[in-house]
Amino acid sequence: MLRVKNLSFGYTNTNVLQNISFTVNAGEYKAIIGESGSGKSTLIKLIFGEYDVEQGQIFWKDTEILGPKYNLVVGYDFMKSVSQEFDLMPYTSVKNNIGKHLSRFYPEEKEQRTQELLKTVELEDFAQTKVKHLSGGQKQRVALARALANEPEILLLDEPFSHIDNFKKQSLRRNIFNYLKANNIACIVATHDRNDVLGFADEILVLNNKTIIAKDTPQNLYNNPKSPLIASFFEEFNVINNAIYYAHQLKIVKDSELKAVVKQSYFNGGSWLIEAIFNDNLIYILHLNSIPIGTTIHFRIAK
Numbered sequence: 001m002l003r004v005k006n007l008s009f010g011y012t013n014t015n016v017l018q019n020i021s022f023t024v025n026a027g028e029y030k031a032i033i034g035e036s037g038s039g040k041s042t043l044i045k046l047i048f049g050e051y052d053v054e055q056g057q058i059f060w061k062d063t064e065i066l067g068p069k070y071n072l073v074v075g076y077d078f079m080k081s082v083s084q085e086f087d088l089m090p091y092t093s094v095k096n097n098i099g100k101h102l103s104r105f106y107p108e109e110k111e112q113r114t115q116e117l118l119k120t121v122e123l124e125d126f127a128q129t130k131v132k133h134l135s136g137g138q139k140q141r142v143a144l145a146r147a148l149a150n151e152p153e154i155l156l157l158d159e160p161f162s163h164i165d166n167f168k169k170q171s172l173r174r175n176i177f178n179y180l181k182a183n184n185i186a187c188i189v190a191t192h193d194r195n196d197v198l199g200f201a202d203e204i205l206v207l208n209n210k211t212i213i214a215k216d217t218p219q220n221l222y223n224n225p226k227s228p229l230i231a232s233f234f235e236e237f238n239v240i241n242n243a244i245y246y247a248h249q250l251k252i253v254k255d256s257e258l259k260a261v262v263k264q265s266y267f268n269g270g271s272w273l274i275e276a277i278f279n280d281n282l283i284y285i286l287h288l289n290s291i292p293i294g295t296t297i298h299f300r301i302a303k
C-alpha cells in the first residue's frame with residue numbers, strides 16, 4: 001500500500017502542496033485531477049522520489065520514499081513513472097526498448113512478455129522500427145510498455161495519453177487499465193482528461209488551492225459535483241439557483257417559466273450545444289438540433 005502522510009511541499013518558500021494525505025492499495029487506480037498548476041505533476045514527482053520531502057512522509061509498504069539527498073539514483077524498483085519526457089533509446093528498435101530490462105537468461109519468456117506488451121500498446125507492427133522514427137504518440141506508447149515490462153508494483157502516470165490520437169486512445173486506455181488490474185499493479189494518474197478516469201479509476205482526488213478538496217468514486221463525483229471546479233472536469237455545466245446542472249440536464253420544452261434567448265449553437269457530434277442567455281447569464285443546453293440565434297426557448301431542469 002502507498003501511504004502519503006501530511007505531505008507539504010514548495011519549490012520556494014511558498015508551498016504548492018499543503019497537508020496532503022491519501023493511500024493507494026495494491027491494484028488500485030487513483031486519479032489526480034485539478035486545474036493547471038494545481039500541483040498534480042509535483043505530487044507525482046514527490047511520490048517517485050524526485051524531490052526531497054521536508055514535511056510529511058511517503059511509504060510504499062514499509063519502505064519510505066526518499067529523495068535525491070538520500071538516493072544516488074532517483075526511484076525504486078517497485079515503482080515506475082511515465083512522464084511527458086519519455087527517456088527512450090532513440091537508435092534502438094521498439095522491441096529492444098521494451099525488452100531492455102527483461103532478463104536475457106530466459107529468452108522465451110522475454111520474447112513472450114515483449115509480444116504481450118507490444119500488443120497491449122498496439123505496436124506489434126512497429127516492433128523492429130527505431131524509436132527515433134516514431135511519432136510522439138507512438139513514443140508515449142513505447143514508454144508505457146517499457147514501464148510495464150519492469151513489472152512495477154505501482155505505476156505513476158502523468159497525462160499518459162496526451163500525445164495519442166483519438167482513434168487509438170479509447171482502446172489503449174482499456175488495454176492499459178485492464179492490464180494493470182489483471183496484474184494487480186497500483187496506479188496513480190495525473191490527468192486533465194475525464195476519459196482517463198471515468199470507467200477506470202477507483203477513486204478521484206481533486207487538488208485545488210494546495211489541498212485535496214474532494215476524494216470520491218468517479219460516479220459519486222460526477223453525480224454530485226460539490227463545486228463548479230469539479231463539474232467542469234466532466235462536462236459543460238450551469239449554475240442555476242446555486243445548484244449545478246450539466247448541459248444534458250436542461251431540456252428544451254414547449255412551455256415553461258424558465259425562458260432563455262439563443263446566442264449560438266455548436267455541433268457536438270450526437271447533439272448540439274445550445275448557448276443561451278438566461279437572467280443575464282450564459283447557460284448551455286444539449287439539444288438534438290441547432291436553433292436560430294435570437295430564438296426564445298423554454299427549458300426545464302430534468303435532474
Ligand SMILES: Nc1ncnc2c1ncn2[C@@H]1O[C@H](COP(=O)(O)OP(=O)(O)OP(=O)(O)O)[C@@H](O)[C@H]1O
Nearest residue numbers: 011012016034035036037038039040041042043190
Ligand atoms: N521545477 C519547478 N520550480 C519551481 N516551481 C515549479 C516547478 N515545477 C512546478 N512549479 C510550480 O508549482 C506549481 C504546481 O505545478 P505542477 O506542474 O505540479 O502543476 P500541474 O497541476 O501538474 O499543472 P499542469 O496540469 O499544467 O501540468 C505551479 O505553480 C508551478 O509553477
